[in-house]
Amino acid sequence: MLETFIQLSFYESILHFMQTLTEVIIAAGWRGRVLSETQLARLLDGSAQRRYNLVNRALRRGELVRLRRGRYRLAAAVGGTAPHPFVVAQALRAGSYVSFESALSFHGLIREAVPATLSVVPGRRRDEMSVPGQGSFLFWPLALNPGYFLEGVGRVVFDGQAALVARPLRALLDRCCLLRSDWPGVEALLQGLRIDPDGLAALWDDELEALRPVYRHRRMCAVIDAMQEAWAV
Structure with missing residues (x-):
C-alpha cells in the first residue's frame, strides 16, 4: 500500500x-x-x-x-482575458498611480476615450512604454512634497488585481501641475478637456485644502485658491 x-x-x-x-x-x-x-x-x-x-x-x-x-x-x-490597463501600468512602473485624463475618464468626467494610460511616477524620470494588445503607457514625474505622493489617490480593484487611481480633484490638479498652467476657469476647462458639466458640478472643494500641501510650486496654491473661489460662486 x-x-x-x-x-x-x-x-x-x-x-x-x-x-x-x-x-x-x-x-x-x-x-x-x-x-x-x-x-x-x-x-x-x-x-x-x-x-x-x-x-x-x-x-x-x-x-x-x-x-x-x-x-x-x-x-x-x-x-481568455487581458489585465486592465491600470493594472498593467502598476506592473510596468512600481509605485506609480494613474492620473491626468486617464483618471478623469475612469471617473466619468471625460466622455471621450483616452488613447494612452497616463500615470504619475515617483522620481524624476519620464518614461513611455508600449505593450502589444494593451496600448501605450506614459509616466510623468511631478514636483511633489515628500509624504504627500498618494494624497487623494485611491485603491481600485479590477478582477482581483489592485491599481492606484487618482480621485478627480487630484487628477485635475496633477494635470495643472504637469502643464504648469494657471487655473483656466470653469468654462475653459469644460471646453478644453470636454469635461461633463454635471460631473464637474458633482465635485466638492472640501478635498482641495487637503491637496494644498501636495505640490512644491507656489503656483499650485494659487490654482487651488482660484478653484475655491470658482466653487464658491
Missing part, C-alpha cells in the same frame, strides 16, 4: 514537472493576472534554469507576453 502511494506521488510529480508554464498558470487560477518572477518561482518546481526555459518556451510560442523585465501575463488568446 505504501509502495503504491509512493509510486503514485512520483508519477504525479513527473506529470506536474512536464506541464507547460501556461498550463501551470491556468491551473493556479491566474490566467488574467500580471505575474512577477517571484510568483512564477512559487508556481514552478525545479531550478531557476528550468523556470527560465519554461518562460522562454512560452514566449516563443506566443502564449506569454513580457510586459517588461520580470513582469509577464498570458496572451489574451490563451488566457
Whole structure:
C-alpha cells in the first residue's frame, strides 16, 4: 500500500514537472493576472534554469507576453482575458498611480476615450512604454512634497488585481501641475478637456485644502485658491 502511494506521488510529480508554464498558470487560477518572477518561482518546481526555459518556451510560442523585465501575463488568446490597463501600468512602473485624463475618464468626467494610460511616477524620470494588445503607457514625474505622493489617490480593484487611481480633484490638479498652467476657469476647462458639466458640478472643494500641501510650486496654491473661489460662486 505504501509502495503504491509512493509510486503514485512520483508519477504525479513527473506529470506536474512536464506541464507547460501556461498550463501551470491556468491551473493556479491566474490566467488574467500580471505575474512577477517571484510568483512564477512559487508556481514552478525545479531550478531557476528550468523556470527560465519554461518562460522562454512560452514566449516563443506566443502564449506569454513580457510586459517588461520580470513582469509577464498570458496572451489574451490563451488566457481568455487581458489585465486592465491600470493594472498593467502598476506592473510596468512600481509605485506609480494613474492620473491626468486617464483618471478623469475612469471617473466619468471625460466622455471621450483616452488613447494612452497616463500615470504619475515617483522620481524624476519620464518614461513611455508600449505593450502589444494593451496600448501605450506614459509616466510623468511631478514636483511633489515628500509624504504627500498618494494624497487623494485611491485603491481600485479590477478582477482581483489592485491599481492606484487618482480621485478627480487630484487628477485635475496633477494635470495643472504637469502643464504648469494657471487655473483656466470653469468654462475653459469644460471646453478644453470636454469635461461633463454635471460631473464637474458633482465635485466638492472640501478635498482641495487637503491637496494644498501636495505640490512644491507656489503656483499650485494659487490654482487651488482660484478653484475655491470658482466653487464658491
